[in-house]
Amino acid sequence: MSGDDTRETLDALDARLLLLLVDEDRISVLECARRLGVARGTIQARLDKLFARGVIAGFPPAVHLAAIGYELTAFAWVEISQGNRGPVIEALEAINEVCEAHATTGTADLFIRVAARSHTDLQRVIDEVVAVPGVERVSSSIALSTPIPPRFRPLLERLL
Amino acid sequence: MSGDDTRETLDALDARLLLLLVDEDRISVLECARRLGVARGTIQARLDKLFARGVIAGFPPAVHLAAIGYELTAFAWVEISQGNRGPVIEALEAINEVCEAHATTGTADLFIRVAARSHTDLQRVIDEVVAVPGVERVSSSIALSTPIPPRFRPLLERLL
DNA sequence: TTTTTCACTGGTCAATCTGTACAGTCGAAG
DNA sequence: CTTCGACTGTACAGATTGACCAGTGAAAAA
Numbered sequence: 432m433s434g435d436d437t438r439e440t441l442d443a444l445d446a447r448l449l450l451l452l453v454d455e456d457r458i459s460v461l462e463c464a465r466r467l468g469v470a471r472g473t474i475q476a477r478l479d480k481l482f483a484r485g486v487i488a489g490f491p492p493a494v495h496l497a498a499i500g501y502e503l504t505a506f507a508w509v510e511i512s513q514g515n516r517g518p519v520i521e522a523l524e525a526i527n528e529v530c531e532a533h534a535t536t537g538t539a540d541l542f543i544r545v546a547a548r549s550h551t552d553l554q555r556v557i558d559e560v561v562a563v564p565g566v567e568r569v570s571s572s573i574a575l576s577t578p579i580p581p582r583f584r585p586l587l588e589r590l591l
Numbered sequence: 592m593s594g595d596d597t598r599e600t601l602d603a604l605d606a607r608l609l610l611l612l613v614d615e616d617r618i619s620v621l622e623c624a625r626r627l628g629v630a631r632g633t634i635q636a637r638l639d640k641l642f643a644r645g646v647i648a649g650f651p652p653a654v655h656l657a658a659i660g661y662e663l664t665a666f667a668w669v670e671i672s673q674g675n676r677g678p679v680i681e682a683l684e685a686i687n688e689v690c691e692a693h694a695t696t697g698t699a700d701l702f703i704r705v706a707a708r709s710h711t712d713l714q715r716v717i718d719e720v721v722a723v724p725g726v727e728r729v730s731s732s733i734a735l736s737t738p739i740p741p742r743f744r745p746l747l748e749r750l751l
Numbered sequence: 752t753t754t755t756t757c758a759c760t761g762g763t764c765a766a767t768c769t770g771t772a773c774a775g776t777c778g779a780a781g
Numbered sequence: 782c783t784t785c786g787a788c789t790g791t792a793c794a795g796a797t798t799g800a801c802c803a804g805t806g807a808a809a810a811a
Contacts, residue, residue, distance in 0.1 A: 459797060459798085460797080460798075461796080461797060461798085462797095475798090475799080
């Protein structure tokens, strides 16, 4: 009686299904059923439940930003003056190149990830961030390489 | 004669197709063709090309980590002793909760993102990172909220 | 113990989608 | 004027989907 569906754990079948969806691209429900050795209806029911619980939000295309010209990724800590979080966030949302923002603990207030086409372009974007009213200080650093690309596979594997 | 297919730009149709794939979940090729007012074969050809160029890497499920128990996200800067980058990366890869790692400019050497089930759990993970041979210093901060979730839609919209 | 509940199986059905192919159109490049 | 590449419109066989349903088994409730 948790009252919170989110709490339900994934069983091994859910985990194996997710792993299959992560690995094999564009795999069909029917094929999943075959691979996992269960009836198609079961997979369909599991998928529906995973969606309903919010475990899976969808299947967005994995777009490689570098392949569309945005070769640079940079991270930045943004310090803002008190009471301006809302407006600042809104302003950041309006900057196309700001691809992610988190409010964090620590000295800085916001942590953002930005994409850019070149160093010059990055400069421009950073300048735009700095220019946002309420932003007091920005310290950024460029990603030179990404030895571990975004992943969550290991977390799933543990559920098997 | 650029010798690098990656350089080819996306035209408006590519961009609209990508936007469609981002927004409408599990949309079929046929439906894309209908929405964009072009023949199915065109969409299929465009999709194939986007894959071939590496623009689209696939359609992985968007898994909501919080829904599978990993409610905490934390970021950390990792300073490592010189000449130990390789081994350190390997060790970090072996830690399931390390969901991303970048080599960056600036004072620290690596920037990582970690997932955890609780504060206690996060402590354990951070300790594991600190314990990696070659790691000299780790400074972490917890994501309290995510006002701008990962996005790249604005970058695509600009191509229209 | 008996009953109820629930997930799973294995099967069907019509509708849709996919991969593939092919001939015709069109504009740009040669 | 011809060639080339991209797009259209069409076609077809095979696979997939969503929706059902009756039957089974195991676990929870009575």
